[in-house]
Amino acid sequence: MPTAKICGLTTEASLDAAIAHGASHVGFVFFPRSPRDIDPDRAAALIARTPPRVAKVGVFVDPDDALLTRAVAAGVDTIQLHGSETPERVAAVRARYALPVWRAVAVRTREDLGAAAKYRGAADLILYDAKPPRGADLPGGLGLRFDWRLLQGHVHPLPWALSGGLDAASVGEAVQVTGATLLDVSSGVELSPGVKDVDKIAAFLQSVARS
Ligand SMILES: O=C(O)c1ccccc1N[C@@H]1O[C@H](COP(=O)(O)O)[C@@H](O)[C@H]1O
Numbered sequence: 001m002p003t004a005k006i007c008g009l010t011t012e013a014s015l016d017a018a019i020a021h022g023a024s025h026v027g028f029v030f031f032p033r034s035p036r037d038i039d040p041d042r043a044a045a046l047i048a049r050t051p052p053r054v055a056k057v058g059v060f061v062d063p064d065d066a067l068l069t070r071a072v073a074a075g076v077d078t079i080q081l082h083g084s085e086t087p088e089r090v091a092a093v094r095a096r097y098a099l100p101v102w103r104a105v106a107v108r109t110r111e112d113l114g115a116a117a118k119y120r121g122a123a124d125l126i127l128y129d130a131k132p133p134r135g136a137d138l139p140g141g142l143g144l145r146f147d148w149r150l151l152q153g154h155v156h157p158l159p160w161a162l163s164g165g166l167d168a169a170s171v172g173e174a175v176q177v178t179g180a181t182l183l184d185v186s187s188g189v190e191l192s193p194g195v196k197d198v199d200k201i202a203a204f205l206q207s208v209a210r211s
Pocket residue numbers: 007008027029031034035036059060061082127129138139140141142143144163164165166184185186187188
C-alpha cells in the first residue's frame with residue numbers, strides 16, 4: 001500500500017490529523033520565504049508529540065550547517081534538500097548528520113529526469129517535483145504538477161517519491177500512472193498557502209490508502 005508525507009505542518013491540529021489518519025512521514029519547512037516556514041524550537045514541540053513510527057522530515061533550500069544542526073537537534077530525522085544542492089553537498093550533509101537525505105529533482109521534461117542519476121551514492125531518495133516557473137518565489141510547495149507519464153519507463157537510479165500538485169482527487173491517478181509508493185503533499189491539503197485543513201488531510205490519506 002502506498003504511504004504519504006504531509007508537508008508544511010505548523011500546528012498541533014494539522015500534525016495530529018496527519019498522524020491519526022496514517023501519514024508515514026510529516027514535514028517541516030525551514031525556509032523563511034515559505035508561508036510554511038517554522039522555527040526549529042516550534043518544530044521541536046511538534047516533533048515531541050509525533051510517534052516514533054512517523055518520520056520527521058525537515059525541508060531545506062540550500063541550508064547552512066547551522067540551520068541543519070538546529071533542525072536535527074529539534075528532532076528532524078530525515079533531511080529533504082529542495083534547492084540547488086550539488087551531489088557533493090548532498091553527500092556531505094548525509095555524512096555529517098548520518099541521516100537519510102532526500103534530494104528534490106524538478107521535472108518539466110523527460111530530460112529533467114536525468115538529474116536524478118547524479119545523486120546516486122549521495123542521496124537516499126529522489127523526490128520528483130514539478131519545476132517551478134521562472135522567477136517563482138519558492139522552489140516547491142506551489143501546488144504544481146508535472147506530466148506523470150514522464151515517469152513511465154524511467155529507470156529510477158534511487159528509491160523515489162512523487163510530489164507536486166497532488167490532492168485527494170488526483171492522488172489515485174498519480175499512483176496508477178507512475179507506480180509511486182510514497183506521495184508527498186503540501187498545497188493540496190490547504191485552504192490557502194500555509195493554512196492546513198484537517199479534513200483535506202484526512203481525505204488525502206484516505207485516498208492514498210485506497211490507491
Ligand atoms: O512547501 C513549501 O513551502 C516548500 C518551500 C520550499 C521548498 C519546498 C517546499 N515544499 C515541498 O514542495 C513539494 C510539493 O508541494 P505541493 O504539494 O505541490 O504544494 C513537497 O515536497 C513539499 O515538501
